[in-house]
Amino acid sequence: MKSTDLVRxxxxxxxxxxxxxxxxxxxxxxxxxxRPLRLTLRRWFRGAxxxxxxxxxxxSTSALPGAQETILIRAxxxxxxxxxxxxxxxxxxxxxxxxxxxxxxxxxSGARVIEVPGEVFPGLIEGGAALGGGxxxxxxxxxxxxxxxxxxxxxxxxxxxLQGGVTxxxxxxxxxxxxGGLGVVVKIRPGRRAQQDVRVDAFLSASLTxxxxxxxxxxxxxxxxxxxxxxxxxxxGTVFLLRRSFFEALGLALPAGLEAPEESTLGQFLDxxxxxxxxxxxxxxxxxxxxxxxxxxxEAALRLASEFRVPVVIEGFGEGxxxxxxxxxxRSSVLLSPxxxxxxxxxxxxxxxxxxxxxLPALLDAAGIEWAFASGSAAETPLLRERLGLSxxxxxxxxxxxxxxxxxxxxxxxxxxxxxxxxxxxxxxxxAVGGGGPLDLASRVEWVMVEGExxxxxxxxxx
Amino acid sequence: xxxxxxTALPIALALxxxxxxxxxxxxxxxxxxxxxxxxxTAEGDEIAxxxxxxxxxxxxAIGNDIVVPPEAQLLRFPDGVVLPGLVHPHTTAGLRxxxxxxxxxxxxxxxxxxxxxxxxxxxxxxxxxxxxHVIPGNATxxxxxxxxxxxxxxxxxxxxxxxxSALKISLAPPSGExxxxxxxxxxxxxxxxxxxxTRLLPxxxxxxxxxxxxxxxxxxxxxxxxxxxxxxxxxxxxRDKIEEQRRPLADLVRGILPAFxxxxxxxxxxxxxxxxxxxxxxxxxxLGPDGYKAVPLLIGRSGLGPxxxxxxxxxxxxNPETGDERRILAxxxxxxxxxxxAIQTRDERGGGRGSGQVLSRDPASVLWYQAIRLAxxxxxxxxxxxxxxxxxxxxxxLDHRLGxxxxxxxxxxxxxxxxxxxxxxxxxLVVIEGRTAYRRDEDxxxxxLLRRPERKx
Numbered sequence: 001m002k003s004t005d006l007v008r009x010x011x012x013x014x015x016x017x018x019x020x021x022x023x024x025x026x027x028x029x030x031x032x033x034x035r036p037l038r039l040t041l042r043r044w045f046r047g048a049x050x051x052x053x054x055x056x057x058x059x060s061t062s063a064l065p066g067a068q069e070t071i072l073i074r075a076x077x078x079x080x081x082x083x084x085x086x087x088x089x090x091x092x093x094x095x096x097x098x099x100x101x102x103x104x105x106x107x108x109s110g111a112r113v114i115e116v117p118g119e120v121f122p123g124l125i126e127g128g129a130a131l132g133g134g135x136x137x138x139x140x141x142x143x144x145x146x147x148x149x150x151x152x153x154x155x156x157x158x159x160x161x162l163q164g165g166v167t168x169x170x171x172x173x174x175x176x177x178x179x180g181g182l183g184v185v186v187k188i189r190p191g192r193r194a195q196q197d198v199r200v201d202a203f204l205s206a207s208l209t210x211x212x213x214x215x216x217x218x219x220x221x222x223x224x225x226x227x228x229x230x231x232x233x234x235x236x237g238t239v240f241l242l243r244r245s246f247f248e249a250l251g252l253a254l255p256a257g258l259e260a261p262e263e264s265t266l267g268q269f270l271d272x273x274x275x276x277x278x279x280x281x282x283x284x285x286x287x288x289x290x291x292x293x294x295x296x297x298x299e300a301a302l303r304l305a306s307e308f309r310v311p312v313v314i315e316g317f318g319e320g321x322x323x324x325x326x327x328x329x330x331r332s333s334v335l336l337s338p339x340x341x342x343x344x345x346x347x348x349x350x351x352x353x354x355x356x357x358x359x360l361p362a363l364l365d366a367a368g369i370e371w372a373f374a375s376g377s378a379a380e381t382p383l384l385r386e387r388l389g390l391s392x393x394x395x396x397x398x399x400x401x402x403x404x405x406x407x408x409x410x411x412x413x414x415x416x417x418x419x420x421x422x423x424x425x426x427x428x429x430x431x432a433v434g435g436g437g438p439l440d441l442a443s444r445v446e447w448v449m450v451e452g453e454x455x456x457x458x459x460x461x462x463x
Numbered sequence: 464x465x466x467x468x469x470t471a472l473p474i475a476l477a478l479x480x481x482x483x484x485x486x487x488x489x490x491x492x493x494x495x496x497x498x499x500x501x502x503x504t505a506e507g508d509e510i511a512x513x514x515x516x517x518x519x520x521x522x523x524a525i526g527n528d529i530v531v532p533p534e535a536q537l538l539r540f541p542d543g544v545v546l547p548g549l550v551h552p553h554t555t556a557g558l559r560x561x562x563x564x565x566x567x568x569x570x571x572x573x574x575x576x577x578x579x580x581x582x583x584x585x586x587x588x589x590x591x592x593x594x595x596h597v598i599p600g601n602a603t604x605x606x607x608x609x610x611x612x613x614x615x616x617x618x619x620x621x622x623x624x625x626x627x628s629a630l631k632i633s634l635a636p637p638s639g640e641x642x643x644x645x646x647x648x649x650x651x652x653x654x655x656x657x658x659x660x661t662r663l664l665p666x667x668x669x670x671x672x673x674x675x676x677x678x679x680x681x682x683x684x685x686x687x688x689x690x691x692x693x694x695x696x697x698x699x700x701x702r703d704k705i706e707e708q709r710r711p712l713a714d715l716v717r718g719i720l721p722a723f724x725x726x727x728x729x730x731x732x733x734x735x736x737x738x739x740x741x742x743x744x745x746x747x748x749x750l751g752p753d754g755y756k757a758v759p760l761l762i763g764r765s766g767l768g769p770x771x772x773x774x775x776x777x778x779x780x781x782n783p784e785t786g787d788e789r790r791i792l793a794x795x796x797x798x799x800x801x802x803x804x805a806i807q808t809r810d811e812r813g814g815g816r817g818s819g820q821v822l823s824r825d826p827a828s829v830l831w832y833q834a835i836r837l838a839x840x841x842x843x844x845x846x847x848x849x850x851x852x853x854x855x856x857x858x859x860x861l862d863h864r865l866g867x868x869x870x871x872x873x874x875x876x877x878x879x880x881x882x883x884x885x886x887x888x889x890x891x892l893v894v895i896e897g898r899t900a901y902r903r904d905e906d907x908x909x910x911x912l913l914r915r916p917e918r919k920x
Contacts, residue, residue: 156779156788159788160779160790163790339824386826386836386839387826389886390826390832390886392886392887393886393887393889436885440885441832441835441836441838441839441884441885441886442835442838442839442844442884442885443838443839444839444840444841
């Protein structure tokens with residue numbers, strides 16, 4: 001109980017986020033007998049992750065076919081997103097990067113010119129979808145499983161997404177586990193070629209949605225020794241498991257009632273690497289994502305956020321209109337589902353909290369909360385642009401929606417140094433559409449460029 | 464008795480419910496004049512800044528210099544765009560269970576199963592649909608009779624524009640049956656019908672009876688030959704003597720009742736033609752996901768009306784040898800070949816049992832969204848409009864009344880708040896047969912949803 005009190009200590013408001021985090025970590029570690037080992041492991045782990053990311057980054061920027069070409073793109077309108085739209089804008093692409101953006105740029109010798117009668121905007125960013133990464137149902141808590149380790153990089157899903165204008169995607173594990181594992185942010189390349197990891201282990205995914213317990217069975221009258229015995233079976237159980245694993249990971253003495261019998265399989269909530277990964281995450285190594293769509297799920301997620309003083313990224317948030325205060329005090333952010341934001345003609349009035357879903361962008365902006373879009377499933381990702389177009393029905397402006405699906409998403413995923421806007425020095429991840437604007441449903445994606453590589457769209461009925 | 468009830472009851476009910484009027488309709492049937500920024504007529508040219516004058520359920524005048532009579536109710540939509548009311552050619556809206564358990568049920572009618580109070584009809588109005596062709600699903604052989612409905616009215620009979628509209632025939636074999644058996648069963652049903660009908664013919668006068676037994680060759684020709692419907696003397700077959708369960712099939716082969724023929728695969732289109740030719744069937748083809756592969760076959764077929772294409776307008780096709788995937792703009796394939804087609808929506812109810820959702824949240828369940836997706840494939844907007852208006856009307860044999868805006872046609876129209884191809888436009892007004900059926904400013908659910916956001920964004 002003592003340690004819980006330590007965590008619950010009020011902090012001085014003037015401290016920055018980083019200091020706060022350090023204070024909390026230290027206080028947690030004071031009561032941890034394994035502290036030296038823990039610190040070493042953590043240092044090693046962080047170093048390894050960073051080294052790996054750099055290695056992949058270095059490998060990826062090396063020669064790609066076509067990527068070294070110098071290309072000048074002239075478009076009727078360019079949406080850099082980081083700044084206002086440029087009429088008759090030009091983008092100079094060299095070595096797969098954006099060299100310059102503006103008007104009347106000098107045409108370097110040997111440069112290829114691409115004329116676009118319509119508009120050009122940054123490649124869209126999928127904030128989170130289980131693009132082939134399931135959840136390992138052997139356990140309910142698998143924080144240390146890495147999507148990057150098992151991702152089918154040649155999966156068709158990526159090509160379809162690219163055809164829809166999505167050039168970067170956060171790949172999450174499936175939502176069947178309470179803690180599903182570590183997600184990866186990938187860049188999608190044209191032509192069924194291996195996808196490139198931009199950030200491995202970019203975030204840890206947890207799930208409080210009904211998916212995490214749906215179909216689980218309590219085998220009445222039998223000992224829970226079989227593979228088929230899976231907890232939780234209720235929403236309460238889901239929240240319990242998540243909270244308990246937080247305590248476990250932080251090495252806290254479990255409050256009364258949270259201990260589990262030693263010999264039972266139920267006792268093995270987290271193994272050592274699981275605890276390490278979760279502790280890392282709670283200490284700020286990477287964002288913690290929680291899937292929560294219904295009001296009670298969102299409230300549970302935010303309760304955990306404030307209890308453990310860890311900001312969360314809530315994926316879904318459809319019924320979150322009343323939780324914005326709690327969201328902002330825990331410095332959490334949001335990944336909205338475009339389908340919740342839009343008011344489809346057959347909309348859903350059956351859940352009162354969903355009636356405010358279309359106002360979420362405005363409410364989040366007013367509260368100064370970071371948000372982006374996540375479509376959640378492999379079937380939806382290729383349709384991201386169309387779903388965003390439909391979201392405009394509620395009054396969301398095209399400019400705001402575009403920023404949420406590009407620059408804001410890049411920031412939330414920690415890849416804004418590479419992509420998310422058309423700025424000199426960033427990767428040449430671009431999408432060209434016909435005249436009606438980036439999110440116009442009636443115009444189609446003409447071509448997509450990823451790091452200077454071009455994917456043309458079909459001209460007739462087939463590509 | 465049964466027969467009398469079947470005919471008289473709907474008429475009586477229609478009369479009764481007709482008196483109280485359509486839901487949400489104005490009490491008075493007086494003339495309405497609608498002025499808008501654009502009028503998309505679907506068949507003729509688009510009219511800029513025109514007026515439509517509606518009286519007694521019909522379009523009385525349409526054009527730029529229409530004199531609006533003083534007694535007419537004038538509705539102005541300075542930014543609005545008028546379209547013919549959208550026509551949904553193939554839906555199961557209002558039916559809770561869409562397929563009968565038995566494979567051959569030509570005698571059932573959707574009018575017996577429709578619940579007028581389901582939210583699908585309200586959603587249809589909200590989406591600008593003024594006509595729905597409700598017909599049983601695709602999982603049976605002879606699935607039953609459909610009805611063309613307007614989405615207003617307290618009783619199915621009051622909603623009906625035309626009933627029966629068509630007979631559903633499906634070429635999809637039920638599970639456990641092969642295509643071969645399915646086709647054989649279809650042919651057998653027609654053979655049985657022919658035997659039944661010929662037995663009802665009065666016997667020829669005694670003197671004309673052949674005195675000699677048939678030769679072997681004559682018998683062989685009789686056995687192998689498909690039934691000859693055209694030479695059947697229909698006038699001499701007493702209609703009330705035809706078994707009630709076979710009567711719709713008799714109407715089908717006689718050419719009175721058309722069919723909606725579902726071809727799950729492109730390869731079934733050929734079989735459909737075979738069936739249509741052999742049994743004198745007028746049919747609208749409902750195509751499946753790979754329907755675009757039947758385009759060459761469809762080009763060569765004369766006298767075929769518009770086809771109803773699969774709701775998944777983009778298809779992915781895998782090359783089984785290389786594993787490469789092609790993205791196919793299916794609707795575009797029909798358009799490029801000049802084949803008139805009607806679009807339908809993905810017919811998914813609710814998002815699963817127990818989800819608490821009444822309606823599908825899939826945008827492809829909305830007709831206007833499907834039309835916009837046609838434009839996305841590079842199909843001219845005028846043609847996209849036709850695929851949701853005049854082409855489905857023609858597929859239903861109602862193009863003389865529905866599907867375009869012209870003098871004398873039913874006053875079925877929808878006013879969008881702006882460009883209908885802009886997702887930000889809303890349906891502001893729906894008029895069905897001269898009466899206001901929907902107004903956005905009187906839609907309580909939308910009012911609730913579209914409360915102004917606290918902050919402009």
